[in-house]
Amino acid sequence: MNLKEIKIGKKVRIIKLAGGIMFKKRAEALGMRVGSLVEKRSAQFMNGPITIKIGNTDFALGIGMAEKIIVEEL
Amino acid sequence: MNDKLNNKKLMLIGNPNVGKSAIFSRLTGVKVIVSNYHGTTVEYTKGYLKLGDDKMEIVDIPGIYSLEPTMKAEEVAVKIFEEAIKEKNKNIFINIIDSTNLERNLNLTYELIKKNIPLIVVLNFWDEAGHTGVSIDREKLENILGVPVITTCGITGEGIKNLVDNLHNVKKSDLLSKNSTKDTIEKNKWGQIGAIVEQVQKLKHKHHTIGEKLSDLSIHPLSGLIVAIIVLGLSFSIIRLVGESLITYLFEPMFENFWTPVLLKISALFNGSGFLHDILIGQVIDGEISYLDSMGMLSTGLFVPIAMILPYITAFYFVLSFLEDSGYLPRLGILVDNLMHKLGIHGLAIIPMLLGIGCNVPGALATRILETRREKFIASTLMAIAVPCMAQIAMVFGLLGKYGVKAIIIVFGILFIVWIILGLLMNKFVKGTSPEIFTEIPSYRIPYFKSLLKKLWMRIVWFIKEAVPYVLLGVLIINILYVLHVIDFLGNLVSPIITGLMGLPKETVGALIVGFLRKDVAVGMLVPLGLSMKQMIISSVILTMYFPCIATFTVLLKELGLKDMAKSAAIMMLSTLVVGSILNLIL
Numbered sequence: 001m002n003l004k005e006i007k008i009g010k011k012v013r014i015i016k017l018a019g020g021i022m023f024k025k026r027a028e029a030l031g032m033r034v035g036s037l038v039e040k041r042s043a044q045f046m047n048g049p050i051t052i053k054i055g056n057t058d059f060a061l062g063i064g065m066a067e068k069i070i071v072e073e074l
Numbered sequence: 075m076n077d078k079l080n081n082k083k084l085m086l087i088g089n090p091n092v093g094k095s096a097i098f099s100r101l102t103g104v105k106v107i108v109s110n111y112h113g114t115t116v117e118y119t120k121g122y123l124k125l126g127d128d129k130m131e132i133v134d135i136p137g138i139y140s141l142e143p144t145m146k147a148e149e150v151a152v153k154i155f156e157e158a159i160k161e162k163n164k165n166i167f168i169n170i171i172d173s174t175n176l177e178r179n180l181n182l183t184y185e186l187i188k189k190n191i192p193l194i195v196v197l198n199f200w201d202e203a204g205h206t207g208v209s210i211d212r213e214k215l216e217n218i219l220g221v222p223v224i225t226t227c228g229i230t231g232e233g234i235k236n237l238v239d240n241l242h243n244v245k246k247s248d249l250l251s252k253n254s255t256k257d258t259i260e261k262n263k264w265g266q267i268g269a270i271v272e273q274v275q276k277l278k279h280k281h282h283t284i285g286e287k288l289s290d291l292s293i294h295p296l297s298g299l300i301v302a303i304i305v306l307g308l309s310f311s312i313i314r315l316v317g318e319s320l321i322t323y324l325f326e327p328m329f330e331n332f333w334t335p336v337l338l339k340i341s342a343l344f345n346g347s348g349f350l351h352d353i354l355i356g357q358v359i360d361g362e363i364s365y366l367d368s369m370g371m372l373s374t375g376l377f378v379p380i381a382m383i384l385p386y387i388t389a390f391y392f393v394l395s396f397l398e399d400s401g402y403l404p405r406l407g408i409l410v411d412n413l414m415h416k417l418g419i420h421g422l423a424i425i426p427m428l429l430g431i432g433c434n435v436p437g438a439l440a441t442r443i444l445e446t447r448r449e450k451f452i453a454s455t456l457m458a459i460a461v462p463c464m465a466q467i468a469m470v471f472g473l474l475g476k477y478g479v480k481a482i483i484i485v486f487g488i489l490f491i492v493w494i495i496l497g498l499l500m501n502k503f504v505k506g507t508s509p510e511i512f513t514e515i516p517s518y519r520i521p522y523f524k525s526l527l528k529k530l531w532m533r534i535v536w537f538i539k540e541a542v543p544y545v546l547l548g549v550l551i552i553n554i555l556y557v558l559h560v561i562d563f564l565g566n567l568v569s570p571i572i573t574g575l576m577g578l579p580k581e582t583v584g585a586l587i588v589g590f591l592r593k594d595v596a597v598g599m600l601v602p603l604g605l606s607m608k609q610m611i612i613s614s615v616i617l618t619m620y621f622p623c624i625a626t627f628t629v630l631l632k633e634l635g636l637k638d639m640a641k642s643a644a645i646m647m648l649s650t651l652v653v654g655s656i657l658n659l660i661l
Contacts, residue, residue: 022144025140025142025144026139026144026145026512028181028264029139029140029142029144029178029181030139030178030512030514031175031177031178031181033264041290041293042290042293042294042295043295044295044408044409044411044412045295045412046412047412048295048408048411048412049408049411049412049421049510049511051293051408051515055175055177055178056174056175056206056208056517057174057175057178057514057515058289058514058515058517059512059513059514059515060404060407060408060411060421060511060512060513060515061510061511061512061513062411062420062509062510062511062512063510064510065510065512
């Protein structure tokens, strides 16, 4: 399951960051790591970007990146 | 006084949007633009702090998440940092942290500690952390990190004095020497950070605040669209209302009642004619000065920037500053992300576009928040072609106003269509990649009125300093060109295009020449030509599109490089020809 697939409002845990090393590094620096708890807040129409909340911070990310963040439900 | 501090360099370093620039501005008194989204500081900014007899240089480094840059914009910051480390014993590093996001911010702190440099940690947004239910044990954090930890609120200035008083306590952290080998340090980085956060931070569970509810509302695709329409509609109305009111009730009466008599006296001194008279005062008809037609440096040259444009600049920047400080702009960026991707740029490119409405120069600089060369090229070209600056918009309002709102809507509607079509085309043909949006969304903040006014004032002063001299120069050049019959000559030369294709009188070429200097003066030059509404619309559109003014051109050239600028300019001129000709046929 990845961040694109889960429903809005769901809280999940990151279990894997797929994708390239640059993406992983950047995601980690922003606070998205294996083990981080994530809440999906919104999704735009037609595969637009999604927004998520980690801790106290909101992030927006493109749908391609959302697909690379593999999560599990709590 | 204190040898330890004299001649030192203070390097402010931290994540994006943690308030570095606000603290920089507090420490140095240097006025810098501060906004509530990341990437407001894209350049190396420095200032000085005097403390008794000690003088220190302060450097505001653009925000970074990590010392290993993961995107272009961060490379600049890391380079500044690397250079600073090389100057041994010269630098004090001040790591500014957003208290509401301790864990993420400590990543950079950890990397800084690894570099074994003299460090002070500043917990900024201290007041906001309290409101959001985050409480941090400052003393404990200080003990663990082994460097001074200061709490501040950069916007109001709380804690800044304490920071200054503690500068001499700066030291290198012993956090890692307590630990073992390098290998375990890297492996345990997040574990260690997690453990620190566990020890010093307590989270109180809070129900969703109003800010969070607003945030959801403005980001949800349906309600977000409604919010966007309300916000943009309201912004536009406020700008027009404030701008028009300032002109009608303040600036026009001021010129009519106080300046006109002065000008008439000066005119009388010259016996109402002569070369110098015409350059200074322009044409005086029946003892009346028409501020729009007379084309004198002291009449039109002052009236245009001060009475016609400044009111709108003031109104626009008031609204823009409010939007910037509230944190709304990145949310707007997310909403329009899908559309913008069709144009080859992502949603955040809306920020340079909006800044470009104020003035294309800061707009061009703001394209640095975009990552790839392709994105920068597309965003800069679209802005330079289809986003008129406020100075020009104000003039178009002034000139087309008599035809009603319809004419104005047509001009901006055409430019919007051009923006979309050119974007679609460039997305198809420009090589390279445009990455997806990946950004932090700042929390909503109620703009702090004092800093908002300060920012507004800085921008007004900047406008007056930049615009007025150029407008005066523009008016002077027009006069000289007329006297030397240059405009006649060039007009005949390009009349097949200007008149043949676009249906404009050949004198329009004068406006196109002056438009390179100032677009507002160029629009003003259309007044004496007695154009029809159709011609006014066409000339307003092509004046926006054909080429940027010299100030914007200089910045674009620097940002894009010669090759891309040449390509961009070719697109500008070609699309101007096409659009001008089409408009002449269909309007």
